[in-house]
Amino acid sequence: MRRLVILGGGTAGTIVANKLRRRLDAAQWQVTVVDRDDAHAYQPGFLFLPFGAYRPDDLVKPRRRHLHRGVDLVIEEIDRIDAAANTVHLADGTVLPYDYLVIATGTQPRPDQTPGMLGPLWRKSIFDFYTLDGATALAEALAGFDGGRFVVHIVDMxxxxxxxxxxxxxxxxxxxxxxxxxxRVEMVYATPLTGAFTKPIASTLLGSMLDDRKIAVEADFLVERIDPDRKTLVSYDEREIGFDQLVTVPLNMGADFVARSGLGDELNHVPVDKHTLQAKGHANIFALGDANDIPTSKAGSVAHFAAEVFTANFLQLIDGRPMTGAFDGHANCFVESGNGKALLIDFNYDTEPLPGTYPIPTAGPFRLLEETRPNHWGKLAFRWLYWNALLPGRRLPLPAHLSMAGKHQPNISKE
Structure with a gap:
C-alpha cells in the first residue's frame, strides 16, 4: 500500500485529495488528510461579514462533509515533518509514514509579530478581518463607529x-x-507597496478609484510598531499615522511546524519549483496553495488552477514518467468596489492584469479591470461554486493556464 499524506484540509488540500482519490487505485493507495480541526471556512466570505452580508454560520462547514469517501481525515496538530525518514509526527505522538507528501496548510495572520498590535487596543480599536473571530468582532465595531480617522493597513507582503x-x-x-x-470619516490606506497593487496597470486603476473615493494612500509604509497609548502606527522611516479605528492585515506566515521541520523560508513558506510545486531538495514533497513561496497571489483561484496542473503531474510521477505540466502562476480575483459592483483581474507570472472580457472572449459575461454588476454577481455566486464544484474537485470550464483571448493593452500609462 502506497501512502499519500496531505497536510491541511483547506482549499488546496481538499481539492487535491478529492481529485486524486478518484484517480488512484483504492487497493493500492491510502489518501490521508491531516488538519487540526473539522471546521472548513469559506475565507472569501470574511470580507463581507463585517458589513452584515453573511453570518458566521454561513461560512463554516465540516471538513469531513467535503472529502470524498475513501479519504481518511485525521484531526490533530502537526508537530513536525521528518523528511529524511518520510514521516509526519503529530502532537499526540502519532507518526504517519508517507511515500508522497503534500503540504497545504496555508498562511495565517500573525498579529504577534508586530509590536503593540496585540496590546490593549486589540479587538477594541484595532481589528483584523482575515479570521472568523476578527471579522465578527469588526462587524460590531463598525456598527458603533460614528466618525474619526479610519485606517486600513497592510503590514507586509x-x-x-x-x-x-x-x-x-x-x-x-x-x-x-x-x-x-x-x-465625518477620514479614510487612509496604508500599504508597504509603492501603489495600490503589485502590478502597474491594475495599480494605476485601483489607485484612481481610491482617489475618487477620497481615500488617502500612504505608500511605502513599513510599520515598525503600533503605539497603543497614542493610537499611532509608526513606520521604520519614522512616519506616523494616527487612527481612531484601525483595520489591519497582520504579517502572514506559514505554519510553525514548517519551520520546525527545516522546510520553510523566513515566513515559513515552503520554497518550491514555481512550475511543478515540488519542494526544493525533496522529490516526494509538494507544497500547494498559500503554503508555498511561488511569486503569484495567495488566492483560491491559484490553488484551483495549480491543483489541475499538479494532479496531472502527480499521476505521471508515480507512473515513473517525467512531469510535463508547468503551472504558469494563473490567478483571477474579483475585486469588490462597493455599491453592488466589482472588477475582475486575470493574470499570471509573466502577464499583468489587462482589460477585456472573461471567460468567453466575445461574450464575457465578466469584464476585466472594469466595475460592473455582473462581476459583483460573479463574486457572490462563487460561494455556491466553491462548496459544490471547486472543493469536490469537479472540472470547471475554465483553463488552468492564462489565456490572452479577449484581452487587450489599455491606454492607461504605466508611469
Missing part, C-alpha cells in the same frame, strides 16, 4: 488574497456613505 484590503476599503467607504457619516 505576501498576504493571502492581496486585493482584499482594497476591497475592504471600498466596501467601508460605501458603508459609511450608506449610513450618512462619510463626511
Amino acid at each position: 505576501p498576504i493571502k488574497c492581496p486585493v482584499a484590503p482594497l476591497e475592504f476599503a471600498f466596501l467601508a467607504d460605501a458603508y459609511f456613505r450608506h449610513r450618512g457619516i462619510r463626511d
